[in-house]
Amino acid sequence: MTQHTVTLPLNQQQRQLLEQTIAKGLAPDLQSLVRRALREYRAPTQPAEATKEAS
Amino acid sequence: MNRADRKLVSTLVLEPGTGKAIELLKGQILRVEQVEGGQCVDFNCFNLHDYKESMHTGRTRTLHGLYPTEGHFMWSAPPRERAMMYILEDTVRCNDVMFPRCSANLYESVYGLPVHTNCHDIQAEAQREYGLTPDDVHDSFNLFMQTGVRPDGSLFIERHHSVPGDHVDLLALMDVLAVPNVCGADIMRTSNFAIKPVRLSVFEATEADWAMVPALKTWATQRTPADFRNSRIKATRELRRDPGYSPEFTNVPIVYEGHAITLDDEEFALLTKHARRDLYGDDDALALRDIVFTWWEQTFLGRD
Numbered sequence: 298m299t300q301h302t303v304t305l306p307l308n309q310q311q312r313q314l315l316e317q318t319i320a321k322g323l324a325p326d327l328q329s330l331v332r333r334a335l336r337e338y339r340a341p342t343q344p345a346e347a348t349k350e351a352s
Numbered sequence: 353m354n355r356a357d358r359k360l361v362s363t364l365v366l367e368p369g370t371g372k373a374i375e376l377l378k379g380q381i382l383r384v385e386q387v388e389g390g391q392c393v394d395f396n397c398f399n400l401h402d403y404k405e406s407m408h409t410g411r412t413r414t415l416h417g418l419y420p421t422e423g424h425f426m427w428s429a430p431p432r433e434r435a436m437m438y439i440l441e442d443t444v445r446c447n448d449v450m451f452p453r454c455s456a457n458l459y460e461s462v463y464g465l466p467v468h469t470n471c472h473d474i475q476a477e478a479q480r481e482y483g484l485t486p487d488d489v490h491d492s493f494n495l496f497m498q499t500g501v502r503p504d505g506s507l508f509i510e511r512h513h514s515v516p517g518d519h520v521d522l523l524a525l526m527d528v529l530a531v532p533n534v535c536g537a538d539i540m541r542t543s544n545f546a547i548k549p550v551r552l553s554v555f556e557a558t559e560a561d562w563a564m565v566p567a568l569k570t571w572a573t574q575r576t577p578a579d580f581r582n583s584r585i586k587a588t589r590e591l592r593r594d595p596g597y598s599p600e601f602t603n604v605p606i607v608y609e610g611h612a613i614t615l616d617d618e619e620f621a622l623l624t625k626h627a628r629r630d631l632y633g634d635d636d637a638l639a640l641r642d643i644v645f646t647w648w649e650q651t652f653l654g655r656d
Binding site for chain 1: 603606607608609610611612613614615616617619620622623625626636637638640641643644645646647648650651652656
């Protein structure tokens with residue numbers, strides 16, 4: 298399995314929010330939290346108007 | 353709720369073209385009531401003990417949407433951001449926090465009427481009783497005002513259907529100077545092309561009234577003058593630079609650091625699938641950051 302490395306740019310405030318989230322127990326570390334976010338992320342649903350135009 | 357238990361403190365009829373500044377103490381209710389029906393009422397309030405804290409339609413709009421009603425609060429502006437009033441009852445549910453107060457210039461520039469009743473000047477005249485100036489008037493919470501947003505984003509005003517006896521009950525959560533005024537717009541749809549009186553009544557809230565108010569959290573960021581780097585109220589009109597000024601912006605400098613995140617094939621495929629290429633092009637790192645914080649909003653704020 299290939300490993301892909303992405304260098305995530307975070308400023309100190311963004312990091313603080315994610316560290317608070319880790320402290321809540323959602324993930325053991327930043328790596329795991331980001332991977333969880335990717336898996337649980339819900340893509341926005343297509344706006345009704347755009348769907349209508351596309352069909 | 354047994355409103356018959358409320359003790360009436362005072363009542364008056366606000367005549368067309370007028371407003372009234374009323375000292376409303378914490379635990380008192382201001383009822384704004386239709387006399388003939390169909391009359392918009394602009395409403396403002398200030399912290400009675402510190403007029404620099406005042407109701408802010410922007411904050412209120414952010415928390416309660418474009419048409420706040422029963423069960424919603426009126427909030428003060430940043431950096432105070434406290435609940436000032438609670439809407440206990442609203443029999444019409446037809447309020448607006450999008451439109452600013454109408455002004456003299458509106459009537460002159462649009463209608464050619466430089467001297468005309470307008471909410472800014474009525475507010476200013478009512479507030480003058482407490483030493484405030486016309487510059488202290490701010491956008492009002494428009495009670496009994498039917499408004500909307502067109503698909504192109506423009507705003508509109510429509511006639512409304514309140515009838516005699518319809519009312520909004522506002523509970524003071526702190527001591528305030530409440531300033532309602534009869535909207536001066538008689539050549540617009542706002543009050544169905546008329547200006548009519550409204551009745552104001554002040555009651556003492558009962559325990560049942562207080563029981564209606566949701567619990568409010570307090571936050572460290574609800575700042576008071578004690579927290580300000582400059583808490584002195586400026587008393588001169590001209591602006592002059594403070595030679596001793598040294599900026600102290602929060603968390604500055606903002607510094608970005610890279611964090612190496614390893615993804616397996618499946619995760620990388622998810623990143624590729626969800627990446628907002630319209631915003632970030634081929635930059636996977638920025639796309640991943642967007643996904644992480646969007647996930648955070650979805651998880652903790654219930655956003656889409």
